[in-house]
Amino acid sequence: TTRFTRRTGLLAGAALAASTSGARADEAVAPITLRDLADARGIRIGAAVASRPLANELAYRDTLAREFSSVTCENVMKPSFVQATPGYFDFHASDAIVAFAAAHGMTVRGHTLVWHQQNPAWLERVAAVGENPAGALRDHIVGVVRHYRNDSPAPVPVWDVVNEALTDNGLMRDTLWSRALGPGYLADAFRWAHEADPDARLFYNDFGAEGLGRKSNAVHAMLRDLVGGGVPVHGVGLQMHVGIGHGHAPSGTDLAANIARLRALGLEVHVTEMDVKLQTGTGPDASRLADQAQVYADILSTCLDAGITSFTLWGFTDAHSWIPGFTGKPDGALPFDTAYEQKPAYHALARVLAGD
Numbered sequence: 001t002t003r004f005t006r007r008t009g010l011l012a013g014a015a016l017a018a019s020t021s022g023a024r025a026d027e028a029v030a031p032i033t034l035r036d037l038a039d040a041r042g043i044r045i046g047a048a049v050a051s052r053p054l055a056n057e058l059a060y061r062d063t064l065a066r067e068f069s070s071v072t073c074e075n076v077m078k079p080s081f082v083q084a085t086p087g088y089f090d091f092h093a094s095d096a097i098v099a100f101a102a103a104h105g106m107t108v109r110g111h112t113l114v115w116h117q118q119n120p121a122w123l124e125r126v127a128a129v130g131e132n133p134a135g136a137l138r139d140h141i142v143g144v145v146r147h148y149r150n151d152s153p154a155p156v157p158v159w160d161v162v163n164e165a166l167t168d169n170g171l172m173r174d175t176l177w178s179r180a181l182g183p184g185y186l187a188d189a190f191r192w193a194h195e196a197d198p199d200a201r202l203f204y205n206d207f208g209a210e211g212l213g214r215k216s217n218a219v220h221a222m223l224r225d226l227v228g229g230g231v232p233v234h235g236v237g238l239q240m241h242v243g244i245g246h247g248h249a250p251s252g253t254d255l256a257a258n259i260a261r262l263r264a265l266g267l268e269v270h271v272t273e274m275d276v277k278l279q280t281g282t283g284p285d286a287s288r289l290a291d292q293a294q295v296y297a298d299i300l301s302t303c304l305d306a307g308i309t310s311f312t313l314w315g316f317t318d319a320h321s322w323i324p325g326f327t328g329k330p331d332g333a334l335p336f337d338t339a340y341e342q343k344p345a346y347h348a349l350a351r352v353l354a355g356d
C-alpha cells in the first residue's frame, strides 16, 4: 500500500500518537487526513467534484475519498445538465457522484437549483416568454429534490437552493427569474424545495458576502426577512473565492462578525466553494504558496471559532480547478498540486484542524 506517511515532524508525530498500540518508529503509519481531523471536530470537509477526472483518474478518486467527507457536484446537478430537455430529467452524471460519495461514507451538498447561469436554452426561453415560468421553475426544483429526497436510495440532505441572487451593491440581481417572477421567486423556490423534501436543509449561497460590507449586509437583511416570514431557509453558504495579496480575502474580524450575525438568525453557515488565487499576489512562487497557506489557515481558523459546520473547497487539485478558465490566467488555487502532492496550503489546513 502507498498510504503510508512520508511526513516528518508535526503531522507524523500526531499520526504516531493517534495510531493504535505500539507502532515501532520505523513502522509505516497511516497518515492523518483532513477528513480524520474534521471528523474529530464534528465538521464536514468537502470538495467540488468534476465528473471526468472522477471517472478517469485513480489519484483523483483516492485523494477525494481519503481527504474529504463531503462532495458537491461542480456542474452536473445544475439545470443545464439535469434537465437539458424539458420534462426529461437526466441524473446519470450526478448519480455517479452521489454513488461515489455513498460508497465512501461522504455526504453531498446539492448545488444548485436556481441560478442565472448554466440553464438550458429552453428554460431561459420559458422564463422570458413562456406562459408559466413559475411552473417551470417549480417543476425543476421538485424534480431534482424529489429524486434525491431523504427516503430515496441516494439522499442529498443539503441544497444550495438559490445561488447568487444579489449584486455586489446588495441589490436584487437582474436575472431570468427576477424578470419573470419578481423578487418573490426566492421565497417560492425555498417553499417548493421544502415541499419536495421536508427533511432537506435549504441554503442560500453567494460570493463576495463573506466579510462585512454592502453585499453581506444585504444578504443578511434578505435572510432576516425570509426567516421572519416563515420561509423554510436553514442556512447560508459563503462561497469564499478569495486570493492572496492585500484586500483579496476578508479580514478575520469581519468574517467572524458576519458569521455570528447570520447564526444569530438561527441559520447554519457553510463555506461552500473556497479557493485562494495566487495571481492576485506578488513575489516568487514559494512566497506566494506560503501566503496562500496563511489565507487558508486564517479563514479556516476563523470559521471554526465562529461555529461553521461544513467547509468545502471548489475542487482540491490544481490539475482540475475552474480558476484558470475563469480568469484566463494560470494559477494554483487549491491545496494539492497538479501531481496530487500536498502543498503548503494542505499542511496549513491540517494544522488548523488539528488545533495546533
Ligand code: XIL
Residues within 6 Å of the ligand: 074, 075, 163, 239, 273, 322
Ligand atoms: C463553476 C464551475 O466550476 C465551472 O466548471 C463552470 O464552467 C461554471 O461554474 N460559483 C458557483 C459555482 O456557485 O457553481 C461556479 O462553478 C463557480 C462560481
